[in-house]
Amino acid sequence: MMIFKFLHSIIKTGSIDQSEHVKSTSLEILKNAKFSPGGLKVIERLQRHGFQAYFVGGCVRDILLGKIPKDFDIVTNARPRQITDLFSNAIIIGKRFTLVHIRFQSELIEVATFRKDHGTSQNEVEMIKYDNTYGTLEDDLVRRDFTMNALYYDPISRKLIDRYDGLKDLIAKQVKSIGIDENRFTEDPVRMIRAVRYAGKLDLTLSPAIERAISEKSLLLAYVPKARLYEEYQKCFNHSKASRVFELMNRTNLIRHFIPKQLLNKKQTSTISKIIDYVIKHNEIKEHIPCLITFAFIAPSWAQWSANEELNQFETIFDAYLSLLSIPRPIEFALKEVFFNIQASTEQAHRYRLLPKIKALKSTAHHALKFARISKHIAHKH
Structure with missing residues (x-):
């Protein structure tokens, strides 16, 4: 964060050569940064064999x-087969967007070939479904989503490419x-979701x-596959x-593309936000977070349900979730099991308690149950 403050102070000086100063300072930061050994x-x-x-x-x-970066992605003008010819530890993956994964012990490096736009017409349903038209560096630059993601760095020549003022927008x-x-x-x-x-x-x-643009185009998310x-x-x-x-x-x-409309009111969303905060702060097992967050979205409804309508209300809400997202079956089972462990006393609940006790379900349900009681408490307080 100190790096960011230093760069920001340069912009605020208003000097004529501030752009060059920012770029040279950024290069110095990148030059001294700890990049992935495998990525290097x-x-x-690739460069030794004549590729960018x-x-x-x-x-x-x-x-x-x-x-600290989570991943170190690389782009090149080498085609996937040319990359795998150079690395015995590389495999080609993906259909919509072909990539090469190169494994170095505990490191996984993702390499993409430069792409170019398809030149599609802009109607309401025409989206990119196949994205393997290869191009040049310039083609690849122009098709990036946001300016801050169009920063290309060559650690060998120590050159930074910033065609669209990504540094300026970042600062x-x-x-x-x-x-x-x-x-x-x-x-x-999906770029709308990424922007947010x-x-x-x-x-x-x-x-x-x-x-x-999000206000105008958000309905297009209805055409995106649920799994994506x-x-x-x-x-x-x-x-x-x-x-x-x-x-x-x-x-x-x-949010209407993630949460059923029954839960989209001011009181409910305020409660959800507090539950999300709690889940993130108290959960140390990352793989369970999607289940817990989904649970957080449902929890505020409990305060409204009477004992007689719990089961029907829960199933209605959950069916609405399934119509929006392709929730993995283990998480679906875990959520149902947790709900009936702490809510239901009806005989109908047993059909969920008797679901197959697969390892993923038991583990996810255990951690979800731990936070479910807290979620319910927060929901009732509001």
Whole structure:
């Protein structure tokens, strides 16, 4: 964070050469940063064989924000087969978006080939479903989602590519699209969710243009496969800033694609935010967080239910969830088991208690139950 404050102080000086000063300071930060040893090996070998190769996106962005990157992604002009020819420890994965995974002991490096846009027309349902049209570095730059993710760094020549003023937007703490927001969100509606996630997780703001575009295009998320929405749902709520992401989701009305409309009122959403905070602060087992957050979304409803209508209300709400997201079966079973462990006294509840006790279900249910009682307590207080 000190790095960010230093860069921000340069911008505030208003000097004529501030842009060059910011870039040179950023290069110095990147030069002294601790990059992935495996990633450095990949870039060095690709370049040695005549290919371009760069660290890109989140790892460059996070280092400049003074954060520790979770992943070190690489882009190159080498095709997937050319990459696997150079690395015996590499495999090709993905259909919609082909990638190469290279394993170095405990490190997994993800390598993508430069892509280019398809030049699709911008109608309400035409989205990118297949994304393996390869291109040049310039093609790849223009198709990136946000300016802060279009920062390419070559650790060998120590060169930083910033065609779209990503540094400037990063220092201004603003999420800004590359190109016309409405067009970028039509190409891939999931970018709207990512914009909100980045803003919440990294303590940034959404540009006014992005907020307007989300308001106009949010209904396109109805065309996104449920399984893909669930992936984004996990990313939104598996970190310490989850409640801020939730609040931004609520403000931009994107939350309606994750929570049934029965729960979307001011009192309920306030309660959900508090429960999310509790879950994140007290849960040390990351793989259970999606289950717990889903549970947090349901918990506020309990205060409204009488003993006679508990079961029907729960099933109605849960069916509404399943219509929005492709919730994995173990989590679905765990949520039902937890609900009836602490709520139901009816004979109908036994059909859930007798579900197969698979390991994933037992483990997830155990941790969910621990927080369920707290969630219910918070819900009743509100």
